Amino acid sequence: MPVLVMKFGGTSVANLDRIRRAAKRVGVEVAKGYDVIVIVSAMSGKTNEMVGWVEETSPLFDAREYDAVVSSGEAVTAGLMALTLQEMDVPARSWQGWQVPLQTTSAHSQARIEEIGTKNINQKFGEGMKVAVVAGFQGISPEGRITTLGRGGSDTTAVAFAAAFDAVRCDIYTDVDGVYTTDPRICDKARKLDKISYEEMLELASLGAKVLQTRSVELAMRFKVKLRVLSSFEEQCDEAGTLVCAEEEIMESNAVAGVAYSRDEAKLTLLSVADRPGIAAIIFNALSEGGVNVDMIVQNISEDGRTDMTFSCPTDQVARAEQALLKTKGTGDLNYAELVADKDVAKISVVGIGMRSQSGVAAKMFKVLSDEGINIKVITTSEIKISVLIDRKYMELAVQALHDAFDLDKVA
Amino acid sequence: MPVLVMKFGGTSVANLDRIRRAAKRVGVEVAKGYDVIVIVSAMSGKTNEMVGWVEETSPLFDAREYDAVVSSGEAVTAGLMALTLQEMDVPARSWQGWQVPLQTTSAHSQARIEEIGTKNINQKFGEGMKVAVVAGFQGISPEGRITTLGRGGSDTTAVAFAAAFDAVRCDIYTDVDGVYTTDPRICDKARKLDKISYEEMLELASLGAKVLQTRSVELAMRFKVKLRVLSSFEEQCDEAGTLVCAEEEIMESNAVAGVAYSRDEAKLTLLSVADRPGIAAIIFNALSEGGVNVDMIVQNISEDGRTDMTFSCPTDQVARAEQALLKTKGTGDLNYAELVADKDVAKISVVGIGMRSQSGVAAKMFKVLSDEGINIKVITTSEIKISVLIDRKYMELAVQALHDAFDLDKVA
Secondary structure, three states, X not given: OOEEEEEEOHHHHOOXXXXXHXXXXXXXXXXXXXXXXXXXXXXXXXXXXXXXXXXXXXOOOOHHHHHHHHOHHHHHHHHHHHHHHHHOOOOEEEEOOOOOOEEEOOOOOOOOEEEEOOHHHHHHHHXXXXXXXXXXXXXXXXXXXXXXXXXXXXXXXXXXXXXXXXXXXXXEEEOXXXXXXXXXXOXXXXXXXXXXXXXXXXXXXXXXXXXXXXXXXXXXXXXXXXXXXXXXXXXXXXXXXXXXXXXXXXXXOOOOXXXXXXOOEEEEEEEEEEOOOOHHHHHHHXXXXXXXXXXXXXXXXXXXXXXEEEEEEEHHHHHHHHHHHHHHHHHOOOOOOEEEEEOXXXXXXXXXXXXXXXXXXXXXXXXXXXXXXXXXXXXXXXXXXXXXXXXXXXXXXXXXXXXXXXXXXXXX | OOEEEEEEOHHHHOOHHHHHHHHHHHHHHHHOOOEEEEEEOOOOOHHHHHHHHHHHHOOOOOHHHHHHHHOHXXXXXXHHHHHHHHHOOOOXXXXXXXXXXXXXXXXXXXXXXXXXXXXXXXXXXXXXOOEEXXXXXXXXXXXXXXXXXXXXXXXXXXHHHHHHOOOOEEEEEEOOOOEEOOOOOOOOOOOEXXXXXXXXXXXXXXXXXXXXXXXXXHHHHHXXXXXXXXXXXXXXXXXXXXXXXXXXXXXXXXXXXXXXEEOOEEEEEEEEEEOOOOHHHHHHHHHHHOOOOOOOEEEOOOEOOEEEEEEEEEHHHHHHHHHXXXXXXXXXXXXXXXXXXXXXXXXXXXXXXXXXXXXXXXXXXXXXXXXXXXXXXXEEEEOOEEEEEEXXXXXXXXXXXXHHHOOOOOOO
16 A cells, blocks of 8 residues: 555644544545554644743753653654544554654754664554554654654654655645745735745755754655645645645746744854864864754954854753853863853844845845844855844844745745 | 662642652652652643543543553653752653563553563662652553553552562652541541551552552552552651551551542443343453453342342443443343443442451441431442442441441540
């Protein structure tokens, strides 16, 4: 039987009614002749609740215990989904990560998938089971402890299963009906895209568009998994939602495909760092070892042999960053006057594969922001995106102005 | 190092504050030089919430999925407890049932413990870990699926660990400060017992006193595990609570040690069953195969070759009982006119090892109830207890009257 992977996010399984609705969608695909692997998130809010408990208990928590706690929500929805399907006479059972097994690295709370065992599930498919309901977001380490893949890891789980089982497609059911040119909640001209390339989706995902997790898109691109994003709250036809696919399948496109933003970015500045070779290596090595995901980096002009070093990281890693730097300062390898953290910033990005062939996108972006009186604090670019850090209060304004300026409400 | 087992029930870990308080108690024992195994329940209310979801999803649920869902609450508290201990600089880690491993039978939702592997935890104790926090109530089946031990199974887990690790004692921390002559909530003359024999505790536990689960007392008796019940809400000395111990350690006792009651019992009557040899075997075999725990049984006087058969079972198994009997009726082996379920009953029991040597307890009990105008529907007795089924509305009255009549407020 061909295998289809269907993933339901937290809002799609938020209560028993929604689980029933999701199960009906699964039933429709089973009736078409698929063996279905369903990946479920925890009921919306549950994981946050548990993360809150862990952080309140232990601000610098043992990530192994964090994983043991926060992985529990998916086990609940997996079991409930299996029961719901059984009630509809669809042969189903639930699997937790360690039962599959989904083997990961030992990097707790942000583990990477090493291998998915297909034997157990395929054997059950062979025995007549039609749906394997798998708890997303979790796996097992070589030491036999529960790991999690980081927030949004259920998308990654889904794509990894689609690759491992050679699925015809991976459908990601969520609370929006596809990928938009920007967030419709802050820009009412936002338009749904029928198709988007892996590369663009990757930039949009990593830049804060919450639709899909970055790593899931990376994985999909690497293993050429057809990925579809669609709403679990509407009746769906086969062409619904947004297809994330290879660039070649998209005929023509705007220079800019979308505008993304992120509130979860903080700007940190190390004041008065010795400006000597190797100092950046020391700083960013310390941050890396402290588990801090550094995004943008800027080094100011040097004065009297000392300089300021600015970087950004997720706001929830600011404490870790501070600790990691203080620890390194303690060893004597690093000297700085002060570490200043600014959590009142936002990152705005424009993304599009068309940028490769169309010039002037950066100039236009900076002019639009300047015309609105918005000061740019940090800039980074890649082949298909330009990102800037600005004061958070201008975030919505910046997104709307850029969406207008690049005509994103119009089909190319 | 000597091993001490400490078990904290749902109300003792109901929130982060209470988990901290419990962790402090653990710290006190660690400071005395014990290697401690902590068994935790789910936060109070969590398991019931999940059981509710399962039952709403699927009234005749697949017990394997039930177990996968309801076992998740203990994983959360185990992780949070380990984190709390780590914050207090006590080396600790959490273990789920399958990680220990705690191997059970495949009888999902009421599995029995087959074996507890001590190697993994002992190895960690050898490496300097002081506390192993174990998720109670759960284990792993030979098929590699999560099992649960039935409600209150965390007590059983605790005693089984105490036996497997040859612990000096098993302390059960709960929301009451010991075992009482009856439930203080319905009888204000109830008195705390300093000691009670395994046998009496066993009867009280199985008869509805919620302090300890039956199987945990059985296990403690079999493996001679010293069991102490005490409150997690009070500062405790070494003599606090109630010690459950061998009969020989109790000098003198009342004929009756306590009065127990249970609301969770339903009375079922099969009307007009053929009165022929083997019919009881057919009925109770069907119920047993349907997973129904039958407690009391009464057969009425036969008339015209037909009789009525009355039995009691937990109220939440009435649906199962009805289904099991209907199924057997379908095969033609069993014939009956009607099955009448009465959930409006309560079971009252008086318990005491003194009954063995002191006669007249039954007669006195029946007279006390009769004097209060309470009709007895079913009676069962054992060597050290007498139980009766009565209308639920008389439950409190019956308990109070019996407590008075047997002078339970006075020390023997």
